[in-house]
Amino acid sequence: MAATRDRIIAATNELFRRGGYNGTSLRQVTDAAGAPTGSLYHFFPRGKAELAEAVITETGASYLELFELFAAATSDPGAAVGAFFDGAAETLEQSDYIDVCPIGTVAREVANTHDRLRGAADRVFSSWIESLGKHLEAAGLATTEATALAATVVAALEGSFVLARTRRNADVVRHTGNHMRSLVDAQLRDAHNRAQVNVGRGR
Amino acid sequence: MAATRDRIIAATNELFRRGGYNGTSLRQVTDAAGAPTGSLYHFFPRGKAELAEAVITETGASYLELFELFAAATSDPGAAVGAFFDGAAETLEQSDYIDVCPIGTVAREVANTHDRLRGAADRVFSSWIESLGKHLEAAGLATTEATALAATVVAALEGSFVLARTRRNADVVRHTGNHMRSLVDAQLRDAHNRAQVNVGRGR
Numbered sequence: 001m002a003a004t005r006d007r008i009i010a011a012t013n014e015l016f017r018r019g020g021y022n023g024t025s026l027r028q029v030t031d032a033a034g035a036p037t038g039s040l041y042h043f044f045p046r047g048k049a050e051l052a053e054a055v056i057t058e059t060g061a062s063y064l065e066l067f068e069l070f071a072a073a074t075s076d077p078g079a080a081v082g083a084f085f086d087g088a089a090e091t092l093e094q095s096d097y098i099d100v101c102p103i104g105t106v107a108r109e110v111a112n113t114h115d116r117l118r119g120a121a122d123r124v125f126s127s128w129i130e131s132l133g134k135h136l137e138a139a140g141l142a143t144t145e146a147t148a149l150a151a152t153v154v155a156a157l158e159g160s161f162v163l164a165r166t167r168r169n170a171d172v173v174r175h176t177g178n179h180m181r182s183l184v185d186a187q188l189r190d191a192h193n194r195a196q197v198n199v200g201r202g203r
Numbered sequence: 204m205a206a207t208r209d210r211i212i213a214a215t216n217e218l219f220r221r222g223g224y225n226g227t228s229l230r231q232v233t234d235a236a237g238a239p240t241g242s243l244y245h246f247f248p249r250g251k252a253e254l255a256e257a258v259i260t261e262t263g264a265s266y267l268e269l270f271e272l273f274a275a276a277t278s279d280p281g282a283a284v285g286a287f288f289d290g291a292a293e294t295l296e297q298s299d300y301i302d303v304c305p306i307g308t309v310a311r312e313v314a315n316t317h318d319r320l321r322g323a324a325d326r327v328f329s330s331w332i333e334s335l336g337k338h339l340e341a342a343g344l345a346t347t348e349a350t351a352l353a354a355t356v357v358a359a360l361e362g363s364f365v366l367a368r369t370r371r372n373a374d375v376v377r378h379t380g381n382h383m384r385s386l387v388d389a390q391l392r393d394a395h396n397r398a399q400v401n402v403g404r405g406r
Contacts, residue, residue, distance in 0.1 A: 020312040022225035098315055104365060105311040109223040111368035112301055122369045148378040152359060155366050155379050159358030162307060165314035166325045175351040176358050183386050 005043045007033040012055045017099040021052055021106040021117075052106065053120045059102035060124030064131055077135045078184040081153055085177020088157065089170035097165045104158050128154050136184070140191045149187055153180050208246045210236040215258045220302040224255055224309040224320075255309065256323045262305035263327030267334055280338045281387040284356055288380020291360065292373035300368045307361050331357050339387070343394045352390055356383050 011032035015024040026048055030037050044050040070087070071080045088100045099105055107121035129150045136146035160176040214235035218227040229251055233240050247253040273290070274283045291303045302308055310324035332353045339349035363379040 018315045020223065020225060022223060023312055023316065096315070099311065105308075107369045108302065108308040108311060108365050109226055111365075112221045112299070113226060118369055118371075125366055125369055149382065151366060151375050152363075152379045152382040155362030155375065156355060156359040157362065158365055159360065159362030160355075162311050162314075162361055163328055163354060163358050166310045166321055166328055168321075172354050172358065176355045179352065179355040179386060182389070183382055186385070186389060 004033070004035050004039050008035055008040055008043060008051070009055055009058055012051055013059045013102050014098070016052075016055060016106050017102060021109045026051075049114060049117065052110075052114075052117055056103050056106060056117065056120040056124055060121075060127065063102060064124075064127050067128065067131060071131075071135050075139075077132075077139050078181045078188070080135070081132075081184055082177045082181035085157065085160070085173050085180065088161070089164070089173040089177070092161070092164050092170040092173065097168050097170075099165065100161050101158060104161060125154060136188075140188055140195065142191070145187065145191070149184065153184070156180050207236070207238050207242050211238055211243055211246060211254070212258055212261055215254055216262045216305050217301070219255075219258060219309050220305060224312045229254075252317060252320065255313075255317075255320055259306050259309060259320065259323040259327055263324075263330065266305060267327075267330050270331065270334060274334075274338050278342075280335075280342050281384045281391065283338070284335075284387055285380045285384035288360065288363070288376055288383065291364070292367070292376040292380070295364070295367050295373040295376065300371050300373075302368065303364050304361060307364060328357060339391075343391055343398065345394070348390065348394070352387065356387070359383050 008029060012024065012029050015028055015032060026037070026040060029035075029051070030040055033040075040051070041047065044054065067084060070084045071077070073083070074080050091100050103121050103124055106117065107125070110117040110121070112118075129147060132150035132153060133143075133147040136149055137143055141149065156176050156179070157173075160173040163172045164170045211232060215227065215232050218231055218235060229240070229243060232238075232254070233243055236243075243254070244250065247257065270287060273287045274280070276286070277283050294303050306324050306327055309320065310328070313320040313324070315321075332350060335353035335356060336346075336350040339352055340346055344352065359379050359382070360376075363376040366375045367373045
């Protein structure tokens with residue numbers, strides 16, 4: 001039974017990345033998952049909204065793990081950010097430009113119309129921002145700076161996906177990644193310079 | 204008759220910003236515009252897709268004009284970018300967080316499913332990037348650098364809207380705007396420094 005639930009989640013995730021929440025029917029989900037409608041309602045008795053909430057939460061968590069893998073590969077947060085954008089660009093190219101982000105389209109569609117789904121998407125975005133923020137803080141930024149910069153990186157990632165999908169060319173994701181890497185490097189450099197000035201002043 | 208068409212475009216724009224393309228019905232459009240269904244089909248014989256294409260193209264053009272107003276207020280592209288983000292943050296707060304961008308949600312929804320609408324959104328995003336790129340080029344960046352940086356700014360703007368709407372707090376747009384301003388300022392500074400080195404070397 002767990003395998004059926006997994007198939008339903010995976011199929012919904014891919015359909016959302018292709019056509020969004022309102023553009024996906026439960027019929028498409030059961031067809032793509034090879035699961036009967038009864039089993040969909042067995043796992044998600046409240047139907048589409050409950051399924052969508054599970055997809056947002058669970059695929060959001062798996063993307064967090066993916067970013068942590070990139071971050072674990074280096075102690076240099078700028079390099080990790082750049083590599084993550086490059087990886088996303090490759091995924092876009094290989095997947096015929098369906099959304100890399102499992103929740104971005106859905107988040108925009110539901111923000112004013114399904115408060116529960118909005119909340120689920122908010123928790124996922126916040127978990128990504130917190131994760132990157134911790135790496136930036138460990139590398140030398142103050143907490144507030146680190147969180148704000150992490151949010152900008154996630155925003156730029158999300159926005160670059162829409163530009164890449166719309167023009168069917170992922171280079172914009174790579175270039176945005178280079179800019180984010182520069183921004184991260186510059187902020188870390190500034191923080192280190194400030195720290196050295198303070199050491200020099202005996203603070 | 205032109206007034207009816209304008210009302211239909213404006214109502215559709217607001218409905219798209221609230222619920223997206225697939226989340227908006229033609230019935231909602233005619234209700235919100237106070238227009239009979241017949242007049243919608245009079246102006247848009249091919250129905251929803253044709254209406255959506257007009258909304259994308261026409262509201263895209265009006266946002267381009269809006270950005271040009273910000274750019275015309277100063278010769279400092281970094282300041283214009285920062286002010287534009289600040290203005291967008293205020294609009295989000297005043298509009299109960301419906302999307303500031305008239306085409307971002309729709310672009311994500313249709314990128315894999317309606318190629319004609321994808322193309323229309325692509326032309327709008329490209330027009331914004333080209334406009335900002337020209338200002339950056341006039342301020343000293345090489346054409347390729349200017350275009351890439353302009354695309355990053357548009358991406359960050361788009362992405363910050365989804366974060367702000369999802370958390371119902373527009374500060375993330377302001378912080379992202381500050382980072383974009385820093386990035387623009389840094390790239391212009393680097394370009395000027397390189398130019399001065401070249402002058403110093405007699406090039």
